[in-house]
Structure formats: C-alpha cells, structure tokens
Amino acid sequence: MPDIYFSNIKLEEDTEYFLYIGELKNYSLNIFLKEALSRIFNRKFDFIAIVPDAFEQYNYDNLIVINPKSTDYACKYGTYVCCRVSADEFSASVSKNRQIRALIRRLLNQQEKVYIYMFESLPEMTLDEIPGVSIIGPxxxxxxxxxxxxxxxxxxxxxxxVVDFRICHGFNSLIQTSQELSKSWRDGLFVCREYSAAGVNSIIAHGIDDIKDKFNALDEPYLISRYIPHxxxxxxxxxxxxxxxxxxxxxxxxxxxxxxxxxxxxxxxxxxxxxxxxxxxxxxxxxxxxxxxxxxxxxxxxxxxxxxxxxxxxxxxxRKxxxxxxxxxxxxxxxxxxxxxxxxxxxxxxxxxxxxxxxxxxxxxxKNLHWGTYNYKIHDSVQTSAYIPQSAQEREAFKKVAEGKLRKDFLILEHAGCDFVVAEGAFIARIVALGHHPTDVQQGLNLGRKTIDLTIIKKTGFGGFK
CATH class of the missing domain: 3.30.470.20 (ATP-grasp fold, B domain)
Incomplete structure (x- = not known):
C-alpha cells in the first residue's frame, strides 16, 4: 500500500464533505458540485480531493496525493518524479488505503452519508461498499x-x-486479419485494444510490423477499423x-x-x-x-x-x-x-x-466565447529547471472574458514544478486559452507551450533518461 505523498486536510465544523477521486485537472469541477449540493440539501458542503499527481508544491485546499508508482520511479531516477498511473490502478490503491478508510469513518461519525465523485466510475473503486458511502456517477x-x-x-x-471494423480474438487473429484487410483498406488500419483512450493502446498501422511493434504479441481481444483520411x-x-x-x-x-x-x-x-x-x-x-x-x-x-x-x-x-x-x-x-x-x-x-x-x-x-486546451504530454523523460505558479482561476478567467473585462487570456495549469523528473507518458502541464476569436486561442496556446518549454531541460545520461 503506497504512502500518502502529500496531505493538507483541514476539516471545518458544520460542513459536510464529499470525496473527489481522480486527476488534479478536474479539481475545480468539484466547486460546481459543492455549490449544487449546498443548494439541494440546504447546508454547507465542501470536498476533499484525492489525486495521483505528484508535484513540487500545491495551491489547493483539502488535498491528498497518492501515487502507487511514485516510489518506484523515484528509485529509478534518484529524485522526485511526476509520473502517470492508470485510473484503475489508482482507484484500487485508494480503495485499499487504510488512511483513506479511516478518513471516511471519521466523516461518517459527523454526517449521515459520504458521496464519492469520480472522473470515471471503475470496478476497482470499492469504497462505495462501505455502508453510507455512494458514488455520484454512473x-x-x-x-x-x-x-x-x-x-x-x-x-x-x-x-x-460506424466505420468498417473487425473483431479479433487474440494476437494471431489480429495479424492474420490485418494482412487480409490491408489489401483493400489502403489508407491504413486503426488497431486498438478493447479498452483504449486518447491514443493510448491504439495505432494507425500501415504494415504488419507496425502492429507487432506496438502490441508485442499480447494475446487479447482487438478491434480493427478502416482508417478514413479526414x-x-x-x-x-x-x-x-x-x-x-x-x-x-x-x-x-x-x-x-x-x-x-x-x-x-x-x-x-x-x-x-x-x-x-x-x-x-x-x-x-x-x-x-x-x-x-x-x-x-x-x-x-x-x-x-x-x-x-x-x-x-x-x-x-x-465518463467525463x-x-x-x-x-x-x-x-x-x-x-x-x-x-x-x-x-x-x-x-x-x-x-x-x-x-x-x-x-x-x-x-x-x-458571449462569443472561444477556447482551446492543450495537454503537454512527455514522451521521453525530461527534467525541469523552473516552475510555473499554480493557478486555479480558470472559472474566473472565463467570467472576465465573457464580461469583456479581458479580451483574451491563457492559463498554464498543473505544472509539475522545479527540479522534477517528468516521466514518459506523464503530463508536465496543461494549457487553457480563451478569447473571442480563434486567433486569440491559438496565440494563448502557442505562448503557453513556449513558456512550458522554458522550464524543461532535455538531458541524456541522467538517471533513466534516454
């Protein structure tokens, strides 16, 4: 069971709490929920966020950080590491954590029910099996x-x-079916594992070697669909x-x-x-x-x-x-x-x-609002040499642009911090840009990426760096 990486819990009297369990990028979504619950039940609600994001510092109230992979990555690189963990592994880790279960017991001593709010409802989340605990979600x-x-x-x-597709039960079936389909699906094959999102566990293949390199003979179900240029x-x-x-x-x-x-x-x-x-x-x-x-x-x-x-x-x-x-x-x-x-x-x-x-x-x-987001994902491990102050003012930025107090704005959110290793597959930061025209958005996204780039050292020969 992983230790708690960070915690700043401070509970107030006469307040009911729900738990948010998911990535830090959705922290502010819970503000909308706590306001809604306060109206529905006519009493004060707040939330405790349990997240996997290992950063240098945090500008968020009532936060608990648990990352079951952070210790292994720290041993690999010899320093603090921002690393991504799958949602199911994170949910299982939180569910088994004795300190989280003790927190729930403490809350249930003060309130009749504890709600859990999640980015995605997963079977690995078992805290809702505790009497008095339920999930607000599917x-x-x-x-x-x-x-x-x-x-x-x-x-x-x-x-x-639906795009033309085939289902393959096993790696050998995947290879055989792909060889047959590639003769007629000339623009390529989109191949993915049964559970895939945001490009993870999927590939656009233009040859059998692409598939072999990506999936490494994993013997499980696959979906093949015809790639349509668009x-x-x-x-x-x-x-x-x-x-x-x-x-x-x-x-x-x-x-x-x-x-x-x-x-x-x-x-x-x-x-x-x-x-x-x-x-x-x-x-x-x-x-x-x-x-x-x-x-x-x-x-x-x-x-x-x-x-x-x-x-x-x-x-x-x-999910959301x-x-x-x-x-x-x-x-x-x-x-x-x-x-x-x-x-x-x-x-x-x-x-x-x-x-x-x-x-x-x-x-x-x-209000003619235009906005764009950019998830700055790291594909080969990097080290940071500077930090970007953490902002949780996205809602306020939308309000100011909508009311005309600002013509445009951009925010860099959830930056990992200074002197951190950001492991492969993790996000170093996220950008949100907004304004009243697409060019406002593009300017903000470009400036955000350039600013984040200034915090990155791309080294070779450092710990586990490639």
Missing amino acids: DKHVSKRINSKIYQYQNLNDILP EYDPTVLAVVVGEQDIYIAGVADQRIEQGNRFTGSDFPSVLNKKIIEKLKEYTRVIGQWLFREGYRGIFGCDFLVDDNDDIYFLEINA QGTTLEFCCTLEQSLPPGSPMLPELEFYAVNKGVFPPNTMEMKSNP
Missing part, C-alpha cells in the same frame, strides 16, 4: 462494459454509421438522465496529432450547423441506448467527418471528458443565472432520474 460495472470498444461497435453498428474529429459532451432526456452540453473539435494522439480540444466547432445538428442527433441516439444499458450520467462521443461531410461514429467515453470543466465554465456564462451545471445534472440523473429545475441547453454562443 454504475461502475455498467461503465466498464460500455467502455469496451468491442461492445460499442457490436451494439451500435445497426443504429449509427480533417475533423468532433466530440460531443452529454448527460443521460432518461431515455428521452439526453442533455447536450456542446460540440468541440478535437486536436489529433499523428492520426490517433489526442492533445486537446477547441470550441466552438468549425463545422457547419447542419453537421453539428446531426452530431447532436446521433449523440441522443447513443444516449438512449446508454439509458437502456443502465447508464446514467455524463458521457462523451467522438466522431469523424470525412471530406464528403459524412459522419462516422468512433467511440463512446462512458477532458473538457467537462471548460464546458461548465462556458455554460455558466451562456445560460440564465440559476441554470444547473453538469455535476448537478449528473447528481439528478443518478439519484432522481429527472432533470433538475431550470435545466436548459446552450442553443447559441451569446
């Missing part, structure tokens, strides 16, 4: 089933336009409340590098109104299917739009999207005061099965 076993890419394609193939990768964020009650938060354009590597999103989508309405229609169809599967809560759908403006379904993310916070900030500035935000919609979906009062979708962009 059923974890339903989510696991839905997040199988194979299950998605098998069930949605007859109700949506320019646009829209994503839709939504909430399942009832079979006919599917809330659409908005449509953004994903930024995909090297064909399958997600690096961020841009809002609003540049696609025309007809395509956007069709994307929303398809998402409602998916939401209705999710409801019949027993799913309630926030989800995302990814599509592609080819050169003929034909839309193809790519995948469901049965990386841009859930940005959409909350956009909705808050675009809808009438008192309109429920996404965490409140999810609470009602899971606990009441109806929309909360004053629910309204965003039909336009009245």
Whole structure:
C-alpha cells in the first residue's frame, strides 16, 4: 500500500464533505458540485480531493496525493518524479488505503452519508461498499462494459454509421486479419485494444510490423477499423438522465496529432450547423441506448467527418471528458443565472432520474466565447529547471472574458514544478486559452507551450533518461 505523498486536510465544523477521486485537472469541477449540493440539501458542503499527481508544491485546499508508482520511479531516477498511473490502478490503491478508510469513518461519525465523485466510475473503486458511502456517477460495472470498444461497435453498428471494423480474438487473429484487410483498406488500419483512450493502446498501422511493434504479441481481444483520411474529429459532451432526456452540453473539435494522439480540444466547432445538428442527433441516439444499458450520467462521443461531410461514429467515453470543466465554465456564462451545471445534472440523473429545475441547453454562443486546451504530454523523460505558479482561476478567467473585462487570456495549469523528473507518458502541464476569436486561442496556446518549454531541460545520461 503506497504512502500518502502529500496531505493538507483541514476539516471545518458544520460542513459536510464529499470525496473527489481522480486527476488534479478536474479539481475545480468539484466547486460546481459543492455549490449544487449546498443548494439541494440546504447546508454547507465542501470536498476533499484525492489525486495521483505528484508535484513540487500545491495551491489547493483539502488535498491528498497518492501515487502507487511514485516510489518506484523515484528509485529509478534518484529524485522526485511526476509520473502517470492508470485510473484503475489508482482507484484500487485508494480503495485499499487504510488512511483513506479511516478518513471516511471519521466523516461518517459527523454526517449521515459520504458521496464519492469520480472522473470515471471503475470496478476497482470499492469504497462505495462501505455502508453510507455512494458514488455520484454512473454504475461502475455498467461503465466498464460500455467502455469496451468491442461492445460499442457490436451494439451500435445497426443504429449509427460506424466505420468498417473487425473483431479479433487474440494476437494471431489480429495479424492474420490485418494482412487480409490491408489489401483493400489502403489508407491504413486503426488497431486498438478493447479498452483504449486518447491514443493510448491504439495505432494507425500501415504494415504488419507496425502492429507487432506496438502490441508485442499480447494475446487479447482487438478491434480493427478502416482508417478514413479526414480533417475533423468532433466530440460531443452529454448527460443521460432518461431515455428521452439526453442533455447536450456542446460540440468541440478535437486536436489529433499523428492520426490517433489526442492533445486537446477547441470550441466552438468549425463545422457547419447542419453537421453539428446531426452530431447532436446521433449523440441522443447513443444516449438512449446508454439509458437502456443502465447508464446514467455524463458521457462523451467522438466522431469523424470525412471530406464528403459524412459522419462516422468512433467511440463512446462512458465518463467525463477532458473538457467537462471548460464546458461548465462556458455554460455558466451562456445560460440564465440559476441554470444547473453538469455535476448537478449528473447528481439528478443518478439519484432522481429527472432533470433538475431550470435545466436548459446552450442553443447559441451569446458571449462569443472561444477556447482551446492543450495537454503537454512527455514522451521521453525530461527534467525541469523552473516552475510555473499554480493557478486555479480558470472559472474566473472565463467570467472576465465573457464580461469583456479581458479580451483574451491563457492559463498554464498543473505544472509539475522545479527540479522534477517528468516521466514518459506523464503530463508536465496543461494549457487553457480563451478569447473571442480563434486567433486569440491559438496565440494563448502557442505562448503557453513556449513558456512550458522554458522550464524543461532535455538531458541524456541522467538517471533513466534516454
């Protein structure tokens, strides 16, 4: 059981607490939830965030950091390391942690129930088996089933336009099927493991050697789909409340590098109104299917739009999207005061099965808000030589730009810190840029990347560096 890397818990009297368990990038999403719970129950709520992000310092209240890989990485590199851990491993580690369980017992001595809020509901999370503890979110076993890419394609193939695909049961079947398909699918094969997201566990293959190098003979199920050359990768964020009650938060354009590597999103989508309405229609169809599967809560759908403006379904993310916070900030500035935000919609979906009062979708962009995100991922380990002050003011930045107090702004969030090793596969920081025009966003993202680059030393021969 890993030790707690950092903790600054300070509980107040006359306050009920829920636990957020997930990455630090969604910390501020919980502020929307605590405000909603305070209104719903007419008493003060706050939250304790349990995250895996190992940084030099933290500018966040009531934070606990647990990373089951940090000790191994520290031994490898001989210094502090920012490293990424899978969501299921992190959830299992938190669930087994005696100090977290003691914290829950302490809270239950003071309040009747402890809610858990997660980025993704996972079976490895077992704290909800404690009497008095429940998850505000989709059923974890339903989510696991839905997040199988194979299950998605098998069930949605007859109700949506889905890219041509094949299912392979084992590595030998993958190689044999790929050899056959490559003769007719000349633009390439998109190959992924059953569970894959953001380019992890997937590849666009143009030859059998690409597949062998990527998957290293792992004998498990695979999904192969025909790669379609295209320019646009829209994503839709939504909430399942009832079979006919599917809330659409908005449509953004994903930024995909090297064909399958997600690096961020841009809002609003540049696609025309007809395509956007069709994307929303398809998402409602998916939401209705999710409801019949027993799913309630926030989800995302990814599509592609080819050169003929034909839309193809790519995948469901049965969880929150990386841009859930940005959409909350956009909705808050675009809808009438008192309109429920996404965490409140999810609470009602899971606990009441109806929309909360004053629910309204965003039909336009009245404040002409434009924003973009960029996830600065490290592919070969680096060391930092400087830090960027931590900011948790994203919501305030949206408000100032929407009200015209700022023309544009950008924020660098969750920077690992100074004299840290950032391991391969981890994020050194995240950028959010906003304004009233796409050029405002691009300027902010470019400046953010340049600023982060100034904090990086690319060394060879340092510890485990390549």
